[in-house]
């Protein structure tokens with residue numbers, strides 16, 4: 280049995296699972312999303328290049344990926360620190376910080392934020408999508424990738440002694456690439472060795488989550504300790520959703536606060552509203568999946584911060600919980616989604 284068994288590992292060290300409290304299972308506190316810059320539509324070049332300002336906020340909400348400045352969340356540590364104080368005041372306890380290799384993971388910054396604010400912060404091991412893999416990463420064997428991921432959990436990452444407490448978010452594209460498949464295999468092997476939580480970013484296709492779960496299963500992964508992220512922009516049909524839910528992973532709705540007409544990365548997708556997200560949660564609760572649900576905001580661009588008129592890290596606690604209670608999800612079920620399910624997922628076996 281490992282020393283981490285029965286514990287949760289934060290950037291400040293291992294803690295008892297009961298200390299976590301209300302937990303957002305998918306956020307970013309510092310990162311860059313430059314890998315995923317999306318050219319503005321013809322005619323929008325001027326607004327896209329302008330500094331972020333009040334009169335452009337609606338455009339930015341609709342086109343968050345077409346402004347270089349907006350993609351640099353790593354420039355906003357002071358604003359994020361203030362927001363974490365607010366998050367504590369709103370009753371928040373823990374944030375799982377999903378930034379992995381490729382999008383400027385900064386564990387020393389996370390450690391300082393945890394010290395400054397008292398919020399428990401859990402760092403992520405492993406790799407984001409193929410577009411961010413280095414040539415060296417692409418050439419690595421599954422065994423080498425596994426060793427690196429295990430070391431990021433047991434000894435520390437990025438040349439520090441700060442240890443990750445979860446593997447992921449592990450990035451997958453659609454269609455999935457060879458390098459991403461190797462990282463998934465390494466993830467499953469590392470999970471087998473460590474008994475740790477895993478979180479996945481699926482490609483943008485309704486078939487992606489199930490394909491990824493099958494790949495993890497074939498490599499020996501523990502699906503009951505795995506979160507499938509971003510279901511709100513990935514699976515829309517209730518029948519397909521239930522088919523996927525049967526596979527046994529945690530089901531994550533993590534884009535709360537994000538409402539936009541055109542989703543740049545897949546124009547086929549109608550990004551749901553928060554009301555539709557709550558409806559999806561209520562449907563899954565009704566179908567018996569209340570022990571599998573987790574939620575978050577996945578803040579990964581500046582416009583989502585309250586400093587820029589966004590929803591911030593406390594939106595779920597302040598606005599979405601009352602809505603859930605008004606739409607047939609009771610307090611016990613809310614507590615499962617915000618406290619019990621994250622706690623079970625994050626505790627090392």
Ligand SMILES: CCC(=O)NCCS(=O)(=O)O
Pocket residue numbers: 312382480509512534544577579
């Ligand atoms: C790194 C942040 C991230 O991957 N967020 C998901 C964005 S989206 O794929 O849901 O658009």
